[in-house]
Amino acid sequence: GAGVSQSPSNKVTEKGKDVELRCDPISGHTALYWYRQSLGQGLEFLIYFQGNSAPDKSGLPSDRFSAERTGGSVSTLTIQRTQQEDSAVYLCASSRITDTQYFGPGTRLTVL
Amino acid sequence: RKEVEQDPGPFNVPEGATVAFNCTYSNSASQSFFWYRQDCRKEPKLLMSVYSSGNEDGRFTAQLNRASQYISLLIRDSKLSDSATYLCVVTGSSGTYKYIFGTGTRLKVLA
Numbered sequence: 001g002a003g004v005s006q007s008p009s010n011k012v013t014e015k016g017k018d019v020e021l022r023c024d025p026i027s028g029h030t031a032l033y034w035y036r037q038s039l040g041q042g043l044e045f046l047i048y049f050q051g052n053s054a055p056d057k058s059g060l061p062s063d064r065f066s067a068e069r070t071g072g073s074v075s076t077l078t079i080q081r082t083q084q085e086d087s088a089v090y091l092c093a094s095s096r097i098t099d100t101q102y103f104g105p106g107t108r109l110t111v112l
Numbered sequence: 113r114k115e116v117e118q119d120p121g122p123f124n125v126p127e128g129a130t131v132a133f134n135c136t137y138s139n140s141a142s143q144s145f146f147w148y149r150q151d152c153r154k155e156p157k158l159l160m161s162v163y164s165s166g167n168e169d170g171r172f173t174a175q176l177n178r179a180s181q182y183i184s185l186l187i188r189d190s191k192l193s194d195s196a197t198y199l200c201v202v203t204g205s206s207g208t209y210k211y212i213f214g215t216g217t218r219l220k221v222l223a
Contacts (some may be wrong), residue, residue: 100158
């Protein structure tokens with residue numbers, strides 16, 4: 001079946017611009033997660049959704065970062081006023097409740 | 113101290129060799145443990161879950177030692193296709209949803 005999909009695959013933006021990253025989870029997966037992987041760093045947890053609510057947003061690095069999920073499916077991660085340190089690969093994962101997480105291919109964000 | 117620590121490598125081994133990776137974690141309340149594999153510029157993919165009793169999947173064996181808070185992965189008869197970064201994953205104490213990743217151990221299998 002179809003896996004987790006993310007768009008765009010690559011995004012280049014200028015410092016100060018807003019960006020939106022999209023995640024389509026595996027059908028039937030109620031849990032959705034966002035992670036960030038910077039060069040040479042491990043994956044860093046950002047936020048967890050169960051259905052449309054986010055019981056854990058503790059990993060969002062600043063108030064410039066926000067995420068929402070609608071219809072228990074698609075999620076959007078928004079970064080406002082991007083900074084160069086936001087450059088990273090943003091990975092989305094989904095799972096059944098809190099089962100094994102399956103990752104999408106990621107969005108590579110470059111802030112110039 | 114990092115919550116999950118791994119030797120970054122690289123481990124360069126010849127084809128057919130046996131190689132082992134270890135990973136230590138700091139939170140004794142962690143509940144679930146995994147090894148993921150990540151190829152260059154690709155997403156992480158689950159290799160195997162890790163259980164206290166140990167588990168084996170073909171050439172791969174994973175072990176968990178809760179008392180010493182470490183996880184191991186053994187790869188026997190290494191193949192060229194095993195070349196990748198191996199990520200140790202531990203769940204947080206707040207729930208099994210929160211994956212905490214090590215920075216990964218890079219393996220290169222040489223012909």
